[in-house]
Structures are given as structure tokens and as C-alpha cells.
Amino acid sequence: MRKLIILLALLVGSNLIADVKAGEKVYKENCAICHTINGGSALGPDFNLVAYKRRTVEIEYYAKDPYALAETFGYSANAMPTLPLEDQQFKDVAEYISSLQPFKEWMKKDKTAPKEKVLVKSEESNTTKKEG
Ligand code: HEC
16 A cells, blocks of 8 residues: 555656546547548548557657657658647647557557667656757
8 A cells, every 4th residue: 555655656746647538538629630540541640550650758749849859750841730738638648649559460569569769768858858
């Protein structure tokens, strides 16, 4: 019990807790116009594909500041607008996107395996400043 309380205190103290259900609402209201789920085509990439390729923190940071990260993520230009949402909403929607399941056989892989490249580190707190 005591351990659990300490763990909870750590979670609350260090970070906002993401809520997948709230994230789905954020998605429907703010992202669905440009991003499909379960395959489809729209202006931005399908979110199941994003879930396959990216870490939760990368999704969160991109959503917060697409202009700053477009190049890092391999885009030659940035067409996604910077959306006026709360930090908690970005966190929730990133958690929701990450929770999306693969819809193609090739997308089913060991989720715990390291992905090719780390684009954003979580220790950078909530700023997207470049190093150096
Ligand atoms: C007006 C259209 C539009 C809206 C609204 C929009 N996006 Fe995007 N998004 C894009 C486009 C276009 C790209 C491709 C890169 C770019 O243009 O910045 C993109 C790229 C992304 C990426 C990077 C994908 C990757 O892994 O390469 C993420 C993550 C993302 N969007 C999240 C979101 C979230 C979360 C929301 C809602 C809160 C949202 N977007 C709303 C158009 C949009």
C-alpha cells in the first residue's frame, strides 16, 4: 500500500496522467478532419501508421509544435497548423493515438522492441528546444 502511494505521488508529481478516453474526444474534435484512423487518406498521415512508427512522446511533441519538428520527422514542409490546446489535451491525444491497433499484418510487431530512431527524448520536459 505504501509503495503504491509513493508510486502515485511520483506519477502525479512528475507528469500529467494521460487519459485515452479524453484523448479520443480531442482527436475527434481537433484532428479527425486531417487524420484518419484504421487506414484512409486525408491531408495528414493515418494515426494507426503514426502509432506504428512513433513513440507516445514523439506524437505529443509533434502535435504541440509541428512547425518546429516537421524537418526532424522527415517532412520537407509543414502543413499542419499549431493547435491551441492545453498540455493535458496533447498528452491525452498522444496516448489515444499510441493505443491504436495495427490494421495490417506487417504492422504487428513486438511493441517493446526498440524503434529505429529516437526523434524526441522525454527528458526534454515540455519544450521543443533544439540542443546546441
Ligand atoms: C489542418 C490539418 C491538420 C490537423 C487539424 C491536424 N494535423 Fe497533424 N498533420 C497534418 C499534416 C499535413 C501532417 C504532415 C506533416 C506536416 O505537415 O506538418 C501532420 C502530421 C502529424 C504528426 C506527425 C506524423 C508522423 O509521425 O510523421 C502528428 C503526430 C500529428 N500530425 C498529430 C496531430 C494531432 C494530435 C492533431 C490534433 C490534435 C493533428 N495532428 C491535427 C495535418 C493536420
